Amino acid sequence: MTAFLAVIVRDLRLATRVGGDVLTLLLFFVMIAVIVPFAVGPDRELLARLAPGIVWMAAFLSMLLGLDRLFRADEEDGSLWLFRHAALPLEAIVAAKVIAHWLLTALPLLLASPLLAVLLAMDAATWGRTLLSLLLGTPGLVALGAIGAAVTVSLRRGGLLAPVLILPLSIPILIFGVASIGADPGLSRAAALFLMAISLVALVLAPFAAALALRASEE
Amino acid sequence: MSLDVAAKRPNWFARLANPGQFLAWSRPLLWPLAGVTALLFLAGLYFALFDSPPDYQMGETVRIMYIHVPTAILAEGVYVLMALAALGTLVWRHPLADVANQAAAPLGALFTGLALISGSLWGRPTWGTFWEWDGRMTSFLILFLIYLGIVALWRAFDDPSRAGRIVAVFTLVGALDIPVVKYSVDWWNTLHQGASIDLMGDRHMANSMLLPLGLMTLAFGFLFLTLYLVRIRTEIFRRRLATLARQAAGATP
Amino acid sequence: MIDLGPHAVFIVGAYAGVAVGLLGAVLWVVLDARRVAARLAALEARGIRRRSAGSPAP
Numbered sequence: 001m002t003a004f005l006a007v008i009v010r011d012l013r014l015a016t017r018v019g020g021d022v023l024t025l026l027l028f029f030v031m032i033a034v035i036v037p038f039a040v041g042p043d044r045e046l047l048a049r050l051a052p053g054i055v056w057m058a059a060f061l062s063m064l065l066g067l068d069r070l071f072r073a074d075e076e077d078g079s080l081w082l083f084r085h086a087a088l089p090l091e092a093i094v095a096a097k098v099i100a101h102w103l104l105t106a107l108p109l110l111l112a113s114p115l116l117a118v119l120l121a122m123d124a125a126t127w128g129r130t131l132l133s134l135l136l137g138t139p140g141l142v143a144l145g146a147i148g149a150a151v152t153v154s155l156r157r158g159g160l161l162a163p164v165l166i167l168p169l170s171i172p173i174l175i176f177g178v179a180s181i182g183a184d185p186g187l188s189r190a191a192a193l194f195l196m197a198i199s200l201v202a203l204v205l206a207p208f209a210a211a212l213a214l215r216a217s218e219e
Numbered sequence: 220m221s222l223d224v225a226a227k228r229p230n231w232f233a234r235l236a237n238p239g240q241f242l243a244w245s246r247p248l249l250w251p252l253a254g255v256t257a258l259l260f261l262a263g264l265y266f267a268l269f270d271s272p273p274d275y276q277m278g279e280t281v282r283i284m285y286i287h288v289p290t291a292i293l294a295e296g297v298y299v300l301m302a303l304a305a306l307g308t309l310v311w312r313h314p315l316a317d318v319a320n321q322a323a324a325p326l327g328a329l330f331t332g333l334a335l336i337s338g339s340l341w342g343r344p345t346w347g348t349f350w351e352w353d354g355r356m357t358s359f360l361i362l363f364l365i366y367l368g369i370v371a372l373w374r375a376f377d378d379p380s381r382a383g384r385i386v387a388v389f390t391l392v393g394a395l396d397i398p399v400v401k402y403s404v405d406w407w408n409t410l411h412q413g414a415s416i417d418l419m420g421d422r423h424m425a426n427s428m429l430l431p432l433g434l435m436t437l438a439f440g441f442l443f444l445t446l447y448l449v450r451i452r453t454e455i456f457r458r459r460l461a462t463l464a465r466q467a468a469g470a471t472p
Numbered sequence: 473m474i475d476l477g478p479h480a481v482f483i484v485g486a487y488a489g490v491a492v493g494l495l496g497a498v499l500w501v502v503l504d505a506r507r508v509a510a511r512l513a514a515l516e517a518r519g520i521r522r523r524s525a526g527s528p529a530p
């Protein structure tokens with residue numbers, strides 16, 4: 001197994017072992033969709049109109065709150081030091097961790113989306129667009145999140161700061177993500193393309209920015 | 220090469236790069252800068268409030284433009300400055316770049332906040348509400364949040380000298396992202412056909428309006444410069460203080 | 473000041489708000505500078521000095 005794959009597998013194993021909170025994040029995601037009708041009323045038409053926004057907000061919140069787990073455990077147990085001095089470049093390690101993090105935090109959301117579609121009165125076509133939208137946008141979100149996590153890794157109480165830092169920067173993903181679920185085909189396609197572009201650029205640049213921040217965080 | 224043991228007069232780069240040198244040449248500038256600022260404000264306010272005409276469309280409320288535009292310009296300009304400082308930290312390892320970034324952040328947040336407040340009050344008589352999610356104001360709101368995030372980030376570190384490179388990375392990521400945010404917000408705004416009432420619009424401004432606008436912009440600019448120099452000096456002193464305090468406590472420096 | 477028109481309260485509010493903000497900023501910057509200077513002076517009075525002839529920061 002290449003070193004790159006080994007990092008991914010390591011992260012996956014660690015997260016799904018005892019003490020992992022993958023299920024918690026998933027529950028949080030579903031929970032948000034569940035509480036929205038209590039907040040805005042159960043009118044199906046209203047829910048259907050709000051559904052794209054609610055799904056993306058839920059994705060945003062659960063993914064941003066899960067950011068801390070990206071580097072903090074490694075920082076605490078010394079793995080981060082090893083990563084900084086490993087043969088595999090730190091940028092590649094970050095990229096591998098981003099992939100693992102996406103599998104752990106975004107993939108479950110995709111799998112849970114049918115449940116949300118039903119709860120929020122989405123029709124099948126809308127749900128399909130939602131799935132595509134999450135697929136295109138969540139990688140960018142994870143990439144940006146990795147930068148936030150790397151920047152705050154050396155802060156003991158940095159946990160909440162990373163989402164606060166990343167949220168304003170991620171607003172384009174939210175805008176295009178929600179817009180790509182819209183009914184107008186031309187508009188949703190344009191938004192989807194923008195979304196994909198942002199995700200791709202973020203995925204390419206984030207490992208370098210995050211590695212820079214991680215190196216600078218060395219004692 | 221002969222041994223030149225006489226003390227050399229520092230060349231221009233050393234004067235810029237060395238914190239001690241910076242402290243030396245910035246000190247005599249402070250009061251003159253403050254004076255120029257005060258004069259510019261006096262002149263600007265006179266023309267803004269007394270000696271300029273009302274707008275043919277929005278009447279007297281155009282006078283708010285004379286404070287909104289300068290704060291908006293500074294809000295964006297300070298971030299450019301911070302991005303340059305971040306490059307200075309990461310690429311050239313300029314010793315003052317950290318401090319330049321840290322000193323600028325709260326000032327940038329201040330001017331963005333003032334731009335939002337003045338824009339909101341300008342909008343109220345024009346739009347009818349204190350806030351409309353139009354492209355420009357929304358972008359400024361996000362910029363404000365980014366500034367506050369950077370201020371929070373600086374404050375979260377115990378040792379600011381360690382934080383320098385890290386905050387610089389984040390500042391540059393922000394610099395790349397802000398244009399994307401602006402574009403997406405404008406796109407979002409046209410999508411929802413929100414109130415895209417541009418406060419300034421396509422106006423050919425008469426000289427009688429350009430004068431107070433220019434004066435006030437200069438005034439705000441000089442105010443920023445003065446406060447900025449003081450803040451850089453303060454940050455340099457604060458870091459010396461921390462080092463000395465550690466020495467005093469007997470810790471290994 | 474000439475007649476500020478029907479929306480005078482907003483104009484005055486904007487100018488006043490910005491003035492308060494700027495004055496507050498000036499005050500904060502000045503007081504912060506003074507506080508740091510005072511603490512440095514206190515340390516210096518206790519005889520703690522920087523290692524002089526220090527090389528410029530890297």
